[in-house]
Amino acid sequence: MSNSTLVALPPNLAFNDASPEWMNKADNAWQLIAATLVGLQSVPGLIILYGGAVKKKWAVNSAFMALYAFACVLVCWVCWGYRLSFGSEFIPVWGKVNVALDQKYLLEQAFAGMFPNATMVFFQFVFAAITLILIAGALLGRMNFYAWMLFVPLWLTFSYTVGAFTIWSLNGWLATMGIIDYSGGYVIHLSSGVAGFTAAYWVGPRLTKDRERFPPNNIILMLAGAGLLWMGWTGFNGGDPYVASSDASLAVLNTHVCAATSLLTWLILDVAFFGKPSVIGAVQGMITGLVCITPAAGVVQGWAAIIMGVCSGSIPWFTMMVVHKKSELLQKVDDTMAVFHTHAVAGSLGGLLTGLFAQPHLNYLFYGKTVHYVGLFYGFHTGRVGAGFRQVGIQCLGIVFVVVLNVVVTSLVCLLVQLVVPLRMSEEDMEIGDEAAHGEEAYAIWGQGDRLENSRYSTYNDMEAPSKPTSSQVEMV
Numbered sequence: 206m207s208n209s210t211l212v213a214l215p216p217n218l219a220f221n222d223a224s225p226e227w228m229n230k231a232d233n234a235w236q237l238i239a240a241t242l243v244g245l246q247s248v249p250g251l252i253i254l255y256g257g258a259v260k261k262k263w264a265v266n267s268a269f270m271a272l273y274a275f276a277c278v279l280v281c282w283v284c285w286g287y288r289l290s291f292g293s294e295f296i297p298v299w300g301k302v303n304v305a306l307d308q309k310y311l312l313e314q315a316f317a318g319m320f321p322n323a324t325m326v327f328f329q330f331v332f333a334a335i336t337l338i339l340i341a342g343a344l345l346g347r348m349n350f351y352a353w354m355l356f357v358p359l360w361l362t363f364s365y366t367v368g369a370f371t372i373w374s375l376n377g378w379l380a381t382m383g384i385i386d387y388s389g390g391y392v393i394h395l396s397s398g399v400a401g402f403t404a405a406y407w408v409g410p411r412l413t414k415d416r417e418r419f420p421p422n423n424i425i426l427m428l429a430g431a432g433l434l435w436m437g438w439t440g441f442n443g444g445d446p447y448v449a450s451s452d453a454s455l456a457v458l459n460t461h462v463c464a465a466t467s468l469l470t471w472l473i474l475d476v477a478f479f480g481k482p483s484v485i486g487a488v489q490g491m492i493t494g495l496v497c498i499t500p501a502a503g504v505v506q507g508w509a510a511i512i513m514g515v516c517s518g519s520i521p522w523f524t525m526m527v528v529h530k531k532s533e534l535l536q537k538v539d540d541t542m543a544v545f546h547t548h549a550v551a552g553s554l555g556g557l558l559t560g561l562f563a564q565p566h567l568n569y570l571f572y573g574k575t576v577h578y579v580g581l582f583y584g585f586h587t588g589r590v591g592a593g594f595r596q597v598g599i600q601c602l603g604i605v606f607v608v609v610l611n612v613v614v615t616s617l618v619c620l621l622v623q624l625v626v627p628l629r630m631s632e633e634d635m636e637i638g639d640e641a642a643h644g645e646e647a648y649a650i651w652g653q654g655d656r657l658e659n660s661r662y663s664t665y666n667d668m669e670a671p672s673k674p675t676s677s678q679v680e681m682v
Contacts, residue, residue: 289366299370459501493518
């Protein structure tokens with residue numbers, strides 16, 4: 206067979222200036238789709254989840270905090286954030302400042318995968334954006350929007366980029382040690398959970414009456430957002446092999462199996478202890494399952510995904526329903542959407558369980574290496590016990606690093622912002638909500654779900670007021 210026959214390709218596969226030899230069109234297409242799915246988790250996913258899950262007077266403010274963060278992060282990301290996170294090494298935990306706007310750079314091959322930097326920049330942006338939006342969940346119902354406008358770029362620059370470089374960059378300190386964080390259990394979920402809780406401490410609590418009664422204004426709308434969040438996780442975990450591979454398929458399946466198992470576990474516990482199946486509790490269980498599997502999605506077997514789902518549906522449930530009520534610190538800090546439990550606790554749990562269940566061959570498919578990446582249980586099975594304990598140790602070190610980083614940096618950012626504008630809205634503005642913050646309201650209707658007075662609908666005044674929510678309905682996400 207002649208050389209000319211060997212290199213002849215159909216026109217749709219032929220190389221040209223727009224499709225260089227190093228680029229795989231299928232991988233590039235999948236990566237862009239995965240990035241879009243993750244973007245949809247935020248816009249409109251978390252926008253409508255937050256907008257429906259809060260009290261009516263905070264619907265606009267809550268949704269707008271998410272929308273603002275998405276836009277602000279993108280501009281910061283291409284101007285300096287991406288290269289700080291994935292560029293040339295400055296120190297072992299941080300990259301060098303540079304832009305990701307130049308045509309020459311954006312059309313070159315990315316640091317991983319067979320697609321251009323432009324695709325990678327967009328893919329990594331949607332992960333950075335959702336991290337800030339998750340933090341917002343802890344601050345809903347009282348944070349000064351102007352303070353949030355300053356918080357977003359500062360926290361992205363000095364916290365997120367450090368965590369991303371350390372754990373995900375090829376030259377990062379923990380990455381070279383062999384930490385396993387398949388898709389962001391540490392970089393996104395543990396970070397957002399700890400940062401959200403820390404920021405909530407500095408911002409202060411909602412009004413007492415809002416803390417005592419904060420009913421969702423639209424549970425159906427909230428469920429629509431939760432559905433987008435769940436389905437969007439197909440791109441969240443399926444996109445991280447940077448290739449349309451069998452490992453990506455496994456990651457997607459494991460993701461949904463763990464989420465479903467966690468939802469059912471949480472639901473069973475709600476019924477067993479509170480006597481009613483709570484749809485809000487089910488959503489919480491879904492989220493903890495998605496978070497827990499994230500660091501492990503493509504490196505564990507299906508049976509491990511089910512075990513992780515049982516753990517993620519029960520342990521965060523216990524910390525939220527039992528530990529929270531007995532802890533003075535947890536009671537003091539007003540974490541509106543309970544991101545500490547659903548993201549910090551579930552993210553840490555996922556990281557630790559990854560250290561136990563990570564399968565060597567699946568790690569090889571993902572990392573292309575066999576030196577590290579051995580779960581403890583497989584270490585016992587294969588005689589590599591030392592490597593298994595080492596993996597668990599690195600996973601624990603990662604948790605400590607992310608917690609310390611986010612407590613310190615988030616505190617410093619809040620203190621810095623406080624010098625410019627108040628972190629918290631005034632008591633008078635918090636009484637009013639959206640109208641005071643933005644001059645807009647979500648619905649042209651009355652009340653906060655209370656009984657109606659002095660209206661043409663007064664015939665409804667004799668109806669019973671809505672019953673109090675179950676324990677799972679007190680906090681959300």
